[in-house]
Amino acid sequence: MSYRTGILAALGVLTLGLTACSSSTPTASPPATLPGVTGGATVAGGSTAAPATPPSSQEAKTTAPARQAACAAGQVDVTADVMSPATGHRGVKLTFSLAAGAVPCTLTGYPGVDTGAGGPLVHADRTPRGYMGGLPQGSDEPPTVTLESGRPGTAVVEGIAVDSSGNHCPLYTNLQVTPPNSTDTRTVTVTIDSCALHVHPVTG
16 A cells, blocks of 8 residues: 555545544433422532522511509508488498509409498498499409509499488588508598498509
8 A cells, every 4th residue: 555545545534533533422411409408599610509498487476464462551542522412321432553763563353442431330331333323234253453543443432311210310521441452551541421432443
């Protein structure tokens, strides 16, 4: 074989190799997936990024209203007013107000009531309701009343002006009043003629 023929043969082999290389299409490798991660986005290098987790909504915190403490000595002022009399019936409305500078507090139940000047000592019996006031019908459970500035509680004291023999009862000019669950007794100026007394619970 001549030198020229050898050169041509070599060039033919080289041309066939180049054509084969250019006609082949490389197969792309699938992107790598991180173990345990699904649905993520493919990032550079074939890795899969974990999907962003939306922030969980936080439940609104509800703060229970603070429970008011029972009224202590010095927190309650007591006043009294004569109620319109009915035939043979007498009444006094007691008002329990929050004292100046005191924090709100609660009263539950019956105040203590005793007669003062004007006749023999009479202690008021506890009764849920009467002729001139008291609890609503169907309920004998005293409510819990929160005393706040401008929001007092009240209780009614009732009496009978004539005894069983038809005699007029003594006229008292003051009452000794103790708020429920307290020993803070106040002398309240008010008039009531009665031989017996009944006191109803404090209401709002």
